[in-house]
Amino acid sequence: MGLGTFGSRPVHRSKVLLSRHLAKMNTRKIFGISLSLILINMASIMERADENLLPSVYKEVSEAFSAGPTDLGYLTFIRNFVQALSSPVAGILVLYYDRPTVLAMGTMCWALSTAAVGASQHFLQVAFWRAVNGFGLAIVIPALQSFIADSYLDGVRGMGFGLLNLVGSVGGIGGGVLATVMAGQEFWGIPGWRCAFIMMAVLSSLIGILVFLFVVDPRTINITHGPGESSDRDNLVEKGKAGSAPVWADSWMAMKTVMKVQTFQIIVLQGIVGSVPWTAMVFFTMWFELIGFSHKNTAALLSLFATGCAMGSLLGGLIADRMSRIYPHSGRIMCAQFSAFMGIPFSWFLLTGITQSVSSWFTFAPTLFFMGLTISWCATCANNPMFAEVVPAKHRTMIYAFDRAFEGSFSSFAAPIVGILSERVYGYDPKSVNLLSGKEAFALSRGLFTMMAVPFGLCCLFYSPLYLTFRRDRENARIASLKEQEM
Template sequence: MRTMRVFGISLSLIIINMAAIMERADENLLPAVYKEVSETFKAGPSDLGYLTFIRNFVQGIASPVAGILVINYDRPTVLAIGILFWSLSTGAVGASNYFKQVGFWRAVNGFGLAIVIPALQSFIADSYADESRGTGFGFLSLVGTVGGIGGGAIATVMAGYKFWGVPGWRFAFVMMATFSIFIAFLVFTFVVDPRKRANVEHDNTKNSTDREGLVEKVNTNSMSIWTESWTAMKAVMKVKTFQFIVLQGLVGSLPWTAMVFFTLWFELIGFDHNSAAALVSLFAAGCAIGSFFGGVVADRISHAYPHSGRIMCAQFSAFMGIPFSWILLRIVPQSVSSYYTFAVTLFLMGLTISWNSTASNGPMFAEVVPSKHRTMIYAFDRAFEVSFSSFAAPVVGILAEKLYGYDTKSVDPVLGSAKEALALSKGLFSMMAIPFGLCSLFYTPLYWTFKQDRQNARIASIKETEMI
């Protein structure tokens, strides 16, 4: 029985990480083929930015739905539903004939991601102890970024070909949708919610102190779904650590949303599909390694500095975005001859600026609320950050076109355009350097709030345990 239980945990985490791979691959799919979508629908950078805005905005405002669903249903079911939403919408984007159709299906895609991402994060939080949670989030980010690399690189390369008469970028969307549907089946069939395992252990050992058992079922006779959801929302919103992490996230997520233009920028410089895909993949590889490394480092530092170690790691990572944005976008010559300089800069940049989520945000959220509110706190974090950051992509496009003189008609389909590349890089720099600096600054109040909020959450958990 013990072997089967351990195997069950391992199998569930394997499939959950597979879902994370497909989620990140899906996120990177459209930005990887911006150039082809631009040519197909005669869309400029601002139009492409609106596609990212629509998906992210819907994802943000719909994220609390995940918290409500998870209070009343097991997470594998919730995850499977969300994956099906994003799968079907991804396939529909590949089949769209009009730009407005693409916009509609991107909104549906955002709704699916709104359900999946908070549920994934709370699943990981419940699967690891406090002292190793940064490593758990780091590994999730690592494998997810691998999916992002694969999705972006494969789509960029496929975009240059046709498959049975179908343009490569369209075929990539349909292929991604097919794989995602298969993942939804695996999640629904084989994944076991950590809360359910906790309840089984509780029943077997007759140990009424297992606080994880609190969140498996809600007493629907005495409290309605909406009352329980409203209680969870109010409890989360009152946590000061949550408020300050959201504040830094509002500005800290702007650069990451703006980075969807990296592939287009490299192609405008003159790099072919393969070279542009390789450069973006190197950046993603740096982010993958950095996110895992940051989570491990923060776990170690938090042993010595339990109330400030994770915050220091986050501030370091956010601050590093300033010099690297300046070097990448303003110092390195924008020429195909700078390929290796771009490659090294992008990898080192990804290695250092990708710590925040795994080193601090994810683990700290899990410690400042009782376990039954974890999905809700991740959902509200996504709601605020993603909906606000969704404006970054269209703003980059507007700045490039209106302020820096980007002209879609001047772009050569093969050679790109040095003038338009420079305009786009200026728009990117405006949405990266300053937000990174503010992000680092806004972490500072956590030095005073995190300790108290964590103690309050532990006291609340003890009280709930005693009421069982």
């Protein structure tokens, strides 16, 4: 029941005027771009920068805490696993708060944990704060994705997610380069890698405050209730005032609705294996440094790879938008399968075909760039845009949250498995007196190849059932949305 039903007409009129005022605030633009979208993309930049910090200084952390690849892999596992299990919290929080508030909460949480990692003196302290970091990211990422989904129409949603990934990759490049370059230095007697973590925490806190103060949820813009009507948000607020049970009932219904969608189930299945290679890639920095590359050369190689991924995510989204207009029910799926398949030959050539020597820098560089350009399409060309089309708009945060929960919980095992394979199968010795002998780099590359080529192939295969389910699920979602609007 809306406020206009039991309140006076002047009260409802004031509420509509307030809604229109908020909409005008949100349409404020800088250089023709929405201020809200600018700040949301800045939050994405900081999120990706934070993700890349620790992998960029694995070698220094390994030396500081006497940790081998398996121990370092567990740090990534802990953060990713906690992030996966906590992701549904984002879907529940948006029932109580608007998304800018949820984003600010998550940002402050990860900023605190990032600073704490930089100040940690024991390995277990690092592990604890990485878990807290995962909780903060779990709140932020689904809210970011649903925010973008609501800000773009179906036909250009791939471009929207591509732009988010593009600007986010800028943060990933910046965070990785900053940490890698600072790692080999000291500032005021403090190791450079610790300073990088503290600096990133301060910047993240600033962005979180700006998001909270100036970003308006796109659902606020679309308020169009007439006399006696109310938005879903109003209904949820009223239910929350009446008691928590109705809100939890809505949460449970949203979860069941999302879980029953077959397209969601299939994309999650491919994502479980498809995200494994990306988790394993956290060892790229350590691998290049074991080959013998300097911090700057390693940072340059990884920047080329990140640049390729950034451009590829946007390119994949644009191509899939065009393909979806030609082949409405299969265009996005074909693009995703192409991208997943390309991971197989590139993984083979990068990790086994190129001579592992500092003299191979000019072979590694273009390989990494074109690899990133072609293997980074899936999320922007298919997964995220298709999720937005197979559930009603009010369930979008929940579907992105559950996607992260399932994919992240399984893929989080990839990093420690790479370490285990490298040490126990391929002979990596973390206590070796000469880590630059070439033996350890070779062992790590074979562990990486195992955890990349096979999952890429399975990912490509698991997209196939979408040819049968996507069209039906999209039509069901449209019918459900129409019924809700009529009610």
